[in-house]
Amino acid sequence: MATRLSDVAARAGVSVKTVSNVINDYPHITARTRAKVEAAIAALDYKPNVSARSLRKGRSDFIALAIPEMGSPYFAELGAEISRAAKRRGITVLIDQTEGESSAERFVLDGMRGQLIDGIIFSPLATAPAKLTSADTGKPLVLLGERPAGGQFDRVAVDSVQASYDATAHLISLGRHRIAAIGVGGTSTGAVRRKGYRKALKAAGMPHDAALELAASGYHRLDGATAMRELLALPEPPDAVFCFNDLLALGALRTLAEAGLRVPEDVAVVGFDDIEDGRYHSPSLTTISQDTEWLADNAVALLLDRIAGNGGSTHRDLTVPYTLKIRESTGG
């Protein structure tokens, strides 16, 4: 049924070793032999047995991507992009849904998958795996997104403080005075983005108001919608909202629409991530747009480099380029 190396060898009239040499680009091989072997491989549609190869070589050319949930557009798009970046380099991505909290354990337990995978790209969100410190899985790991402690791992992330600063500054430049923030939860993402938000307020000489900083239990539409309702119930509702991701923003927009408020006239809204939904929404969503392709490509490259044994003990920290996309939700 399954064609083996020996089948190829037999058909090409060479030894097994030679076929293996051809496949692994061993230097000393005649063009003629190589052609013969490659013809046989093509004819038989031979695919090396991944299990056997990985067992022998200790390398599988599989990496894992751990994300909270692939149902969320941002993570779905991220997964798609990482998958593509990996495929370009001939390696396969195994996507793992950590489903929130138990992520750190799950990642060590399941994640390692009995030595099948060569490394992990880990993208936490509403989870604070400080435990990661001790997560000496022995396998290379690249972290995506904010993480307070630097130097612990390789990391690829946008400068969230600066981006949040820009987003907030944009709202200020529109002349808004009561600018709320949604998503200041206990997650590190929330903390870092709030930092940029407050910094921008301060730079404009505006005080920050605790009543305008809303936590969100998750980063979903529902949470955004709920938070927005709370904001509207305030004696003095905001005239602008910076949501820490696009889903929150879309939820907020929904609430605003239900309340009969106009966007951006009554309330301006900014998001973060630039997911496709936001681009097509009415009003379209002003947001921070990371270069996801860059992110994916560099994360994969970084991991593979680490797997190859390069990099030594210094941990690299790459900063993803971003732009503020001004759209209808702030009067673009």
Added chain:
Amino acid sequence: MATRLSDVAARAGVSVKTVSNVINDYPHITARTRAKVEAAIAALDYKPNVSARSLRKGRSDFIALAIPEMGSPYFAELGAEISRAAKRRGITVLIDQTEGESSAERFVLDGMRGQLIDGIIFSPLATAPAKLTSADTGKPLVLLGERPAGGQFDRVAVDSVQASYDATAHLISLGRHRIAAIGVGGTSTGAVRRKGYRKALKAAGMPHDAALELAASGYHRLDGATAMRELLALPEPPDAVFCFNDLLALGALRTLAEAGLRVPEDVAVVGFDDIEDGRYHSPSLTTISQDTEWLADNAVALLLDRIAGNGGSTHRDLTVPYTLKIRESTGG
């Protein structure tokens, strides 16, 4: 570094095979031995090597899910659901983006991944892999979604004709007279849904108008937006639109908003899939809601059953339950 079976055996003072037996729930083992072995396993934090196991057993407990693109919400949600269903059964899903056309090849080529995976769940959309007929990969395959030819493979799908009939009938019941359809492309999905659409029109004694049936090159927001623009440019624009998936509908809604038309007053819109975006959109989207969890669970179960060697030569064809969710876009 990595602990092997033999390490566990040494520590427990038994043979390698006995440890293996314990792990695989071999019946004849003393409670004492089992306890000893389990203690050793726990102490060493032993994890079986997936490659070795898979090599020896010819089974990996990995299945692949081939979808056009995981960036699309429907497929992302489907992937998440299938992943969960598989995890519940202790198996791992490898998600493969076929990226449109070359899917049939890609699936045979990459998909098999050198015998690593035990079977495939294949979900085509805007692609017509009639070639699948000959795709005798030897591995079990379950098809999701419409496919004209029955009997060729196991399949899990919603009754698209009936669902489309219901969606269209709903629009008719609202008293709409010019009901357009977006997405009647060359794909089988388009063909099947158009069938239900026309059937409903006919049942109501309404003729179908070719000018109101728009093809869509893809099933994305952009395609929906473009198609809607064409419809609005007609001398006699429609007063209702049935979009063959939610993304098309969201794109259409965007165009309607830009044109200053009210939904549902001027134009009523129905989608298909019930993705989260539609639920939170303003106006929220009336749509056909498949029971995705049911779909995922049964698809996985079907595949595993087939992998286990059951089922014989008859091909099962499961029909996914669905409901029409009436929301604001049709005045719900």
Added chain:
DNA sequence: CACCGATTGTCAATCGTTGTAGACATCCAC
């Protein structure tokens, strides 16, 4: 013609796990 380097073949071992077949002990019945 002998020699040299480049290329290919032979042989065996290895990766970690599991199936097969059999060894050894234990227990019951006669």
Added chain:
DNA sequence: GTGGATGTCTACAACGATTGACAATCGGTG
């Protein structure tokens, strides 16, 4: 206490690809 029937565990050989040491062959050269 012997025969059989269990029940428990172990030795050995695979699964398929890779690698290393070494021999064998080839073509061409001096």
